[in-house]
Structures are given as structure tokens and as C-alpha cells.
Amino acid sequence: MGSIMNCNLAVESSSRAFLSWKNSSAHYRRELFVQLAKLLREKEDEIKLLMQLEINCSSMWSTINVEDSIKIIEEAAALTTSLALNGIAPQSHSTSVQALILNEPLGVILGIAPWNSPLILGFRAVVAPVAAGNTAILKGSELSPRTHHFIASVFQEAGFPPGVLNFLVHREEDAGEVFKALIERQEVRKCNFTGSTPVGRLIASKAAMELKPVLLELGGKNYAVIFEDADLEQAAKLVLEDLVLVANSVMDAFREKLLSIFQGSAFDITISPVRMAKSAARIRGLVTDAESKGARVTELTTKSATLEHTVNQQDIIPATIIENMDTSMSFYSEEAFGPLLGIIPFSSQAEATQVIQGCPFGLSAAIFTRNHFSGLQMAKTLRVGAVHMNGATVHDESTLPHGGHGDSGWGRFGAGWGLEEFTHTKTVIMNE
Missing domain, CATH: 3.40.309.10 (Aldehyde Dehydrogenase; Chain A, domain 2)
Incomplete structure (x- = not known):
């Protein structure tokens, strides 16, 4: 019962924050992401040690997590003022009509991150949605709760308004109940998930029943x-x-x-x-x-x-x-x-x-x-x-699209492609 109550509180908080965040200036959002990257760099030693203790990873892997997370944040900061979010004005057949195609944020986004690369994939789950003008809920892994909580805490310390990013974590046995409670809320408009193919199937099927789109990066037998x-x-x-x-x-x-x-x-x-x-x-x-x-x-x-x-x-x-x-x-x-x-x-x-x-x-x-x-x-x-x-299959960069086909999921994280995943287009037709 407590988990469901927290789900509802998180959704309501993010929904309230969305009303003003979606109208915030791109320059304001960019400044906050610049500050977020700066804070992460300052706290590098703290979070590296935390990851090493929490998931048994090496110093090298914790360093990669920090460096790549900073790149994700900096790329998002740069893209807040990009054409990918501005929309276009295509030519109409009639000289008395002007059409505008606007890109607008969706609403509250649910991001579900795994434990094996907790900092990179935790930030990836929420940075693009928030940069595109959405608010987000990070559902962390029970195997890396402190690392995922760290992500929420630096968002708060960087100055992001309350409710722009909320954080939830729960027991493994409560996963299905928690996801159901979140995805059924009307305010939650999309989910992104990184994890196993069997769990991805469950998430996609439940989201489909609610007519909610999903972005999935699933198993990859490379x-x-x-x-x-x-x-x-x-x-x-x-x-x-x-x-x-x-x-x-x-x-x-x-x-x-x-x-x-x-x-x-x-x-x-x-x-x-x-x-x-x-x-x-x-x-x-x-x-x-x-x-x-x-x-x-x-x-x-x-x-x-x-x-x-x-x-x-x-x-x-x-x-x-x-x-x-x-x-x-x-x-x-x-x-x-x-x-x-x-x-x-x-x-x-x-x-x-x-x-x-x-x-x-x-x-x-x-x-x-x-x-x-x-x-x-x-x-x-x-x-x-x-x-x-002539390179390893694990190479990825914040400036490139990343995702799979078939049982490896669909949709793309990364750069402008990732931001577009969390917007929808609206056509405005202006007549004389």
C-alpha cells in the first residue's frame, strides 16, 4: 500500500511541475543542465566509490559511468536550443494558408533504469525527457538504490524545480504492482525501459493496454x-x-x-x-x-x-x-x-x-x-x-542514436533522436 501511495504522490508532483516546466525557456533549462554536469564532476569521487561498493564494479567501470553521464548531460544542455525541439513551418498548397508544425513535450515520463550501468543508464532514462520539457519519474533498481537516489539528489542540488524529477524505488516483488499503478495514471504519457527482453515484453503489453508508447532497449546477443x-x-x-x-x-x-x-x-x-x-x-x-x-x-x-x-x-x-x-x-x-x-x-x-x-x-x-x-x-x-x-560492439556515444531491432526493442536514445522520442507534433493551420 505504501508503494502505491508513493507512486501516486510522485505522479501528482510531476504533473503539477509539468504545467510550468513545459513553458520554461530553453536557455533556463540549458543553464540547469550545465550546472548538473558541473556538480557531477565535483562529486566524481563520491559517486565512483558508491558504485564500486554497491554493484561490485571496478574503478575503471565507475569512471566510465561518470564520464559518459557527464557527456549525456552536456549534450542535452546543447540540444535544448536545437532545431529538433523548435518545429518547422512547411509550405502550404494555398497562399492564404500557413501551417506550423510544433514539437511539444508529452507530460510525465516514466524512466526505468537497470543496475549494471547505474549512473549512465539512470541519467539516460530522465535527462532527454526533462531537456525536452517533460517532467520525469526515475524508477530505480533495488540493486543500485543509492546510485539512483544520487541522480535525483544532484538534480535537486542543481536547482531543478520540485517535481521536475521524482525518484521511486521498491522491493523486487512489488515491481509489477508499482509499474501498473504508474502506467495507468493518465498523467504518465510514455515509459522508457532498459533491461531484459522478458520484462520488456511485460512492460510493452501493459503500456499498450493503456495506449501509452514505450522506448525499449532490451537484450542484445551481439x-x-x-x-x-x-x-x-x-x-x-x-x-x-x-x-x-x-x-x-x-x-x-x-x-x-x-x-x-x-x-x-x-x-x-x-x-x-x-x-x-x-x-x-x-x-x-x-x-x-x-x-x-x-x-x-x-x-x-x-x-x-x-x-x-x-x-x-x-x-x-x-x-x-x-x-x-x-x-x-x-x-x-x-x-x-x-x-x-x-x-x-x-x-x-x-x-x-x-x-x-x-x-x-x-x-x-x-x-x-x-x-x-x-x-x-x-x-x-x-x-x-x-x-x-573494426571496433567493439559496446561502443556508444551521447551524440549518436542508440537502440535495437527485434527482441532488442525499439526506439532510440541519444542526441536529437532521443529528445524527439519525448515530444509529439502538433499541426497548427493558420488561415487569412
Whole structure:
């Protein structure tokens, strides 16, 4: 009952704030976002330590979270005065008519952020909606409540008016009830969610019943394709997760490059413990399943991340290469969220494309080749949100659109594309 009461209070507060926030000047909003970025920089050490303690992440990952969050905020500040929010005045067929196409904020936006990259994805869930003139409710993760609360607190300290951003967190077992209470409120006009595909399906179906749009970034079983003309050393350094498709002719050479990275000292690889014991058990289950079905499994020696607290050694999963993979193995179609690398050989570009197109996910892919034209032609055929040429599949920037296809969701975060997700167009036809 308390959770539902808090939901209603948050919606009512954000709804009241929307009445004035939507009419606030773009320059005023920009100044507030500039101050928000400044505060985050000042509090960098505080939030980095908090993340390391809360989600068992490395110092490097906490630093990436801070740096990328600042870039998201600064990009939003710049875009508050952009043409993306101003609308257009198209030419009418009649000289006595002038049409205006206005971009207007939607209302109250619900942003649901995960724990695994809590600062980046927490800010991403609410910065674009607020910059576009909406108010927002950040529904944080029960696994990173302090980090997500930190986001709300710096918004407040930066001077954003009360109600422009509200924060909610709840027990895991209350998730369905809380989401239902929020999405059924008329004032809540859209939801964005970053998380698993099964939960995304539930959110999308419930929102559809309320005729509410959603922006979803869901699971992404990313593929990297390594052609025979690729720089194998570069590729080996950049594909240390998920599934890799390797041309038969360079399979042995690629494997040697991969093993040399771990056996040598030229490339520094650090493994952090997973967040929960059940996650470690699930990852080990993927390895056991693959091995039982004929996969060749090789565990590699790396160093563990230096953390500010002690962890259970059972929660540290060794870097693992899984070879001789086939479609019967769970790892073929499930995200690991751990240091597992699967290798699948292929004999032609058509075969590699067929493997990727057979996957229901479509977040991103990578292509390693010196023939950029051939790589571009293949990139055009892949049903994914991003294709990384000679780069890692995890690359993302605040100036680029980010999202997936198929079971990886729909809609785009990032830059002007992200702001447009949280506006609607209104046509005004002016007659003489």
C-alpha cells in the first residue's frame, strides 16, 4: 500500500511541475543542465566509490559511468536550443494558408533504469525527457538504490524545480504492482525501459493496454564477424565477450592471438565479480550446458579487480572461451553478462550473415575487415541498431542514436533522436 501511495504522490508532483516546466525557456533549462554536469564532476569521487561498493564494479567501470553521464548531460544542455525541439513551418498548397508544425513535450515520463550501468543508464532514462520539457519519474533498481537516489539528489542540488524529477524505488516483488499503478495514471504519457527482453515484453503489453508508447532497449546477443583479411590482433583485443564468427581460414591464427593476450602482459585484462550469487550460478550453467553438448571450454588466467570490499570468490567467473558451438547450446541465444567468449567458424559471408539474421536480437554487431566497402555492404543487410567496423560492439556515444531491432526493442536514445522520442507534433493551420 505504501508503494502505491508513493507512486501516486510522485505522479501528482510531476504533473503539477509539468504545467510550468513545459513553458520554461530553453536557455533556463540549458543553464540547469550545465550546472548538473558541473556538480557531477565535483562529486566524481563520491559517486565512483558508491558504485564500486554497491554493484561490485571496478574503478575503471565507475569512471566510465561518470564520464559518459557527464557527456549525456552536456549534450542535452546543447540540444535544448536545437532545431529538433523548435518545429518547422512547411509550405502550404494555398497562399492564404500557413501551417506550423510544433514539437511539444508529452507530460510525465516514466524512466526505468537497470543496475549494471547505474549512473549512465539512470541519467539516460530522465535527462532527454526533462531537456525536452517533460517532467520525469526515475524508477530505480533495488540493486543500485543509492546510485539512483544520487541522480535525483544532484538534480535537486542543481536547482531543478520540485517535481521536475521524482525518484521511486521498491522491493523486487512489488515491481509489477508499482509499474501498473504508474502506467495507468493518465498523467504518465510514455515509459522508457532498459533491461531484459522478458520484462520488456511485460512492460510493452501493459503500456499498450493503456495506449501509452514505450522506448525499449532490451537484450542484445551481439555478434562480431572476423573475416580472413582482418587485423587479427586488433580483433582479438576487442571481441572479448559474447559470440564471434571467425572465417575458417584464420581460425587457428585468431585463436593463437586470443590466447596470447591472456598469457602475455601486453594487454591488461581485469575480471570483476558478478553482482549476485544467482548470476554467477547462471553463467556457470551456460558453460556447463555448452560443455555437455560438445563444446570445447578453455578457462583463462586473469587478475581480479581491486575492490573496496571483500567478495565471495565464487562470484568471480574466469574468462572463458567456448568453441565448437552450435544452436542447441543455451549460450548461443542467451546473453551471458559475464566474461564468456563463444567462437563459431564460417566459410562465407553469406553463412555469417545467415547466423546473425537467425538471431532474434538486434542491438549491435561488429565486422572486422580491411575491405571497408565489403564491410559496409554487409552492414546494410544486418537487422541491428548499430554496426561497428573494426571496433567493439559496446561502443556508444551521447551524440549518436542508440537502440535495437527485434527482441532488442525499439526506439532510440541519444542526441536529437532521443529528445524527439519525448515530444509529439502538433499541426497548427493558420488561415487569412
